[in-house]
Amino acid sequence: MLSRTLLCLAVASASMPLLADTVWLKNGDKLSGKITVFDGGKLLIQTDYAGAIPIDWKQVKTLESDQQLLVKQDAYTGEKAKALQAAEDGKVTLANGDAPKTVELASIQQILKPKPVVEDLVWKGNIDAALDYQRAEKDTDDYDVDFKTSARHGRWRHTAEGEYNREFQDDVVSADNWRLEYSLDRFITDKWFWQGRLNYKRDKVEDLARQRVVGTGPGYQFWDDELGAFSLGSLLNRTDYEYRDGGTDNFYSVAMKWDYNRYLIGKRVEFFTNGEVGKPLSGVADYAYDAEMGLRYKVTDWASLNLKAEKDVIEGTEDSDLSKTRYTAGFGVTW
Incomplete structure (x- = not known):
C-alpha cells in the first residue's frame, strides 16, 4: 500500500x-x-x-x-x-x-515585471567607493565613499544619502568634506507626492564651512519600474551658510530637484544623474548648483564598477564663491 x-x-x-x-x-x-x-x-x-x-x-x-x-x-x-x-x-x-x-x-x-506604483515594502540602494593614488611632481591620494538608499512602504518613501571625500597632496590635506541628506515623500496620488527634505554639508578646507538646508514642496514621479526611475521635485528651501571666518548668511530659495536612472543592455549598464539647482529669493547669491552623473557596470548581481562626475557651484556670494568638479572611478555594491 x-x-x-x-x-x-x-x-x-x-x-x-x-x-x-x-x-x-x-x-x-x-x-x-x-x-x-x-x-x-x-x-x-x-x-x-x-x-x-x-x-x-x-x-x-x-x-x-x-x-x-x-x-x-x-x-x-x-x-x-x-x-x-x-x-x-x-x-x-x-x-x-x-x-x-x-x-x-x-x-x-x-x-x-509589472510593478505597482505603491509597494508594501521596497528597499534598494547602492554604495560606491573610489580610491585614486597619483605619484608625480605632486603626490595625490584621494578617497571617496558615497551611498544612497530608499525604502517605500505604502504611500511613504524614505530616502537617505551621503558622501565623504578626503584628498591629500604631498601629505597636505587639500579636501576634507562630507554631506548627509534625508527626504520623506508622501504620495498623494499614484504620481504626485509631497516631499520634506533635510540636508547638511561640512567642509573643513573651503571658505564655506557649513551648509544647512530644510525644504518642502511637491514632486512628480514619471516612472519607477524594473528599468529605472525618474522624478522631479520643486522645493521652497531655508538655507544657512556658515563661513570659516565666522560670517553667516541665511535665506530662502526656490529649487528644482531631479533623480533619474536607467538600465541599459539587459540591465548590465546603469546611467544615472541626480542633483538640484536653486535660486535664492534674496541677493545673498546668484544661484547654487549641485549635481552628479555617471555610469555603473554590473560585474555580478551585486557588484559593479562605476564612473562618476560631480559638480558643486555657488555663484554670487559676498564672502566666497564655490566651484568644485570631481571625477571618480571605483567599485560598488547594489541591492
Whole structure:
C-alpha cells in the first residue's frame, strides 16, 4: 500500500509542469530559467547554472513564461499578460484568460515585471567607493565613499544619502568634506507626492564651512519600474551658510530637484544623474548648483564598477564663491 502511494506521488510530481520560463532560439538551442527583462534588444534570463544570460532578441524563435509580465509594443503603453505561451516562429502568445493574443516578436519593444506604483515594502540602494593614488611632481591620494538608499512602504518613501571625500597632496590635506541628506515623500496620488527634505554639508578646507538646508514642496514621479526611475521635485528651501571666518548668511530659495536612472543592455549598464539647482529669493547669491552623473557596470548581481562626475557651484556670494568638479572611478555594491 505504501509503495503504491509513493508511486502515485512520483507520477503526479513528474506530470506537474516546472515553474520555469523557456526561450527557444533560432539555432535550435533552448534555455530555461526566469525571464527578468527585455530592453535594448537584449532579453535577460536568470539561470541557476550560469547566472544572468543576455540573449540577442533577433535570435529568439519563441518563448514561454508562467510569470505575469508587462509587454510593451510602444514606448508608452503596455499589456499585462498573465503568462506567455510559445507560438509559431517569430511570435509569442499573450495569455489573458479567454482572450489570448498572438503578436510578432519584432513588434515588442520591452518586457517588464509589472510593478505597482505603491509597494508594501521596497528597499534598494547602492554604495560606491573610489580610491585614486597619483605619484608625480605632486603626490595625490584621494578617497571617496558615497551611498544612497530608499525604502517605500505604502504611500511613504524614505530616502537617505551621503558622501565623504578626503584628498591629500604631498601629505597636505587639500579636501576634507562630507554631506548627509534625508527626504520623506508622501504620495498623494499614484504620481504626485509631497516631499520634506533635510540636508547638511561640512567642509573643513573651503571658505564655506557649513551648509544647512530644510525644504518642502511637491514632486512628480514619471516612472519607477524594473528599468529605472525618474522624478522631479520643486522645493521652497531655508538655507544657512556658515563661513570659516565666522560670517553667516541665511535665506530662502526656490529649487528644482531631479533623480533619474536607467538600465541599459539587459540591465548590465546603469546611467544615472541626480542633483538640484536653486535660486535664492534674496541677493545673498546668484544661484547654487549641485549635481552628479555617471555610469555603473554590473560585474555580478551585486557588484559593479562605476564612473562618476560631480559638480558643486555657488555663484554670487559676498564672502566666497564655490566651484568644485570631481571625477571618480571605483567599485560598488547594489541591492
